[in-house]
Amino acid sequence: MKITVEILRYNPETGADPAFQSYTVDAQPANRVLDILMDIKRNQDGSLGFRKSCAHGVCGSDAMIINGKEGLACKTLVKDALPEGETTIKVEPLKHFPLQKDLMVDPDVFFEKYRSVSPFFIPAEAPPKSKEYIQSRDQRKKFDDPTKCILCSACYSACPVLDTESGFIGPAASAQAARFNKDSRDKGLAPRLAVLDGENGVWGCENHFECTRVCPREIKITKLINETKREIKQFKEEKGIE
Amino acid sequence: MQVHEYDAIITGSGGAGLYAALEASKSAKTAVLSKLYPMRSHTGAAQGGIGAALGNLEEDRTEWHAFDTIKGGDYLTDQTAAFILAEEAVQAVYDLENRGLPFSRTEDGRIAQRRFGGHTRNFGEAAVHRSCYAADRTGHMILQTLYQQCIKNNVHFFDEFQAVQLIMNGTHCAGVIAVELATGELHTFRSKAVMFATGGFGRMFKITSNAHANTGDGPALALRAGIPLEDMEFFQFHPTGIMGMGILITEGVRGEGGILRNRDGERFMETYAPTLLDLAPRDMVARAIMTEIQQGRGIRGDRRIDDYVLLDATHLGKEVIEAKLPDIADFCRTYLDIDPSEKPIPVQPTAHYGMGGIPTDVHGRVTTGEQIYEGLYAAGECACVSVHGANRLGTNSLVDLVVFGRRAGIHIAEFIQGAEISPLPDGYSREIEQRIGEIRSTAGGENLGELYEEMQSAMMAGVGIYRNEKGMREALETIKELRERYKKVRLSDEGSAFNSELLEIIELGNLLDLSLVTAAAALNRQESRGAHSREDYPDRDDPNWLKHTLIALKNDDVFLAYKDVDITEFKPKPRVY
Secondary structure, eight states: OEEEEEEOOOOTTTOOEEEEEEEEEEOTTTHHHHHHHHHHHHOOOOOOOOOOOSSSSSSSSOOEEEEEEEEEETTTTHHSSSSSSSSEEEEEEEEESOOTTEEEEEHHHHHHHHHTTTEEEEESOOOTTSSOOOOOOOOOHHHHHTTTOOOOHHHHHHTTHHHOOTTTOHHHHHHHHHHHHHHHTTTGGGGGGGHHTTTGGGGGGGOHHHHHHHHHTTHHHHHHHHHHHHHHHHHHHHHHHO | OEEEEEEEEEESSSSHHHHHHHHHTTSSEEEESSOOOOOOOOGGOOSOOOEOOSSSSSSOOOHHHHHHHHHTTTTTOOOOHHHHHHHHHHHHHHHHHHHTOOOOOOOTTTTTEEEEEEEEEEETTOOOOEEEOOOHHHHHHHHHHHHHHHHHHOOEETTTTTEEEEEETTTTEEEEEEETTOOOOOEEEEEEEEEEEOOOOGGSSSSBSTTOOOOOOOHHHHHHOOOOEEEEEEEEEEEEETTTTTTTTOHHHTTTTTTEOOOOOTTHHHOOOOTGGGGHHHHHHHHHHHHHHHOOOOOSSSSOTTOOOEEEGGGGHHHHHHHOOOHHHHHHIIIOOOOTTTOEEEEEEEEEEEEBBBBOOOSSSEEEESSSEEEEEOOOEEEOOOOOOOOOTTTHHHHHHHHHHHHHHHHHHHHTTTTTOOOOOOOTHHHHHHHHHHHHHOHHHHHHHHHHHHHHHHHHHHHSSSSOOOHHHHHHHHHHHHHHHHHTBBBOOSSSSTTTHHHHHHHHHHHHHHHHHHHHHHOOOOSBBTEEESSSOOOHHHHHOEEEEEEEETTEEEEEEEEOOOOOOOOOOOOOO
């Protein structure tokens, strides 16, 4: 079938305001939106800018806004993107990032915030010699959900808080902190408290649930943030911190 | 041109590159160049596990793992390297766990292990639980854990810098030239040591599990610098890719009990591998599927190479699938609209892994055995140690990149202590500047997309699972023609900033060179061994062909040489499972 793809384009070398450009392509309902973009780039317009790599939803390169919703172009099929009876797919770059070119945005701010939460293992005790830490299945299950995160930043674009509070660390960084806070082998909240409880920390979240709605890995991000809020409260009560 | 100076430059930020960077950066001024952003590398797509004889569920021994690796490689595996792989795998897995990697757990809280193709107890008796896994996201967890450690240790990254030329001063490596995607500018990275960890090149085939980024940049640059590649004729097709798309369905599905069935519902692996059945090595299972298809027992039954079979996991039950294979279930829902606990998965073989690559020793040093290239290192899929021989076992790619990535990093740290940065030869950047100049100025009408398609189709048809002289000759001729047409490929993006089209054209050039040497090396090897399976030479021929191929490329001509296989422990035997 013939479909129309409207892509919000931006050329950094002219600096002109972003504007939509239309392309007509032959598409199958089971095609990925990424397949369509590649078809356009390779056969119609080589100057179209977007990122891609794995093409099956695990590397996180191709998050964008497809018909108004954040998603991965390689995990969104044409039939899922098109509303009933429609033949036009609208594709835009993620929000809350500086534009680079067309669908490419500068992810530096996202990775900076991610790094700010110390998203690495801080062992509670030294590892056993030439063995693994013992961790029960239940303990492992407690932090399974955020381990799925591929840092695609779809949630960061969808979060309404970031419309006005640009300093907010955002959903992904919060979820990544939770991944370690909840790990029985890790020191937990204490080394990450200052950032998570700080002015740009998890308290910025207003429970819009947009991050959870768009997450291509179906991580319950808002829930993780709320749990982190409770853990902070409890931690401070226990330690007698104001 | 901007010139940077480092002790060590690691090119590629997948598992091998990150592990090497962690080791090297302890004592050397190290930077990682990657054409992708962190954690986009294809290590993250590895699913089923990392093999190590921990023995958490049943007795296991490192020598069994080494034996399986050697037999799995159809005795082309270098045996000293295979023992290192198996022995160091155990500590490597503990190291990853100790750095926070969230492995799935056994009932008593240890690292969980599952069965995997070709991994056996007691030299082939039966399948063994050796694959250490984190659900079906093991590669993702390894990539995450290593990158997290790089953050913790302040490793320096140049994101979206694509290596386009190796700088050699005679046989000494002097650095690497990269294009910065954001500006289109060339940068020279001078360094005492350069390591390639650029991953695979499966994008030369039409149906592949590989990422778009897997264009063999490291091996292609080495080849262009006059360094021969090893064993390029051995390319693994994974038996179970999603029909028509090539997306990987982990061997872990069969490790958990999944069964391959033909159109009559028969468990056809009973015929081909009576002991290991569906858990035979990948080359054998892929051939079994193709044979079923050729004999009209594929699901459509039309004997065409794009027919398929079914991978039945319905008897495992929803709970097991959701707990142990959640991403597979997700892929099936997304791309096939089926629930694998209710319906079997339509699968066909998919181009998956290059056993060949840049020849190295067990320290990651690039060497042909006779000629060592001082300061140049490689590890991971782009390298050929050779631990995988003619066919890699499942889980051994992850073992390879942590064991040999780490070893390369350690060796680099030692090497740079006594080394100086090699001077830049006069006109060292002329070649790449000229090449980019030509791409930019060509008014020719060849279309990137068409050239890509034709290369992938030619390689799939002629240098696929079953090969013969006629098919390989045709593929070789087509690749030669495409390399001519490539000189007139059209660049439509005239900009400098974020010109990904220019970089894709360079990547296609890399793939065309690698396709040429792959087809030529395959045509040259007149036997069947591991993944290289010839209809016109159906048997393994040890007297004539128990040797590694080295293939070099100069302009359009290939040059072949050979290297002995390191056989220390296990003499070649017929390979039955």
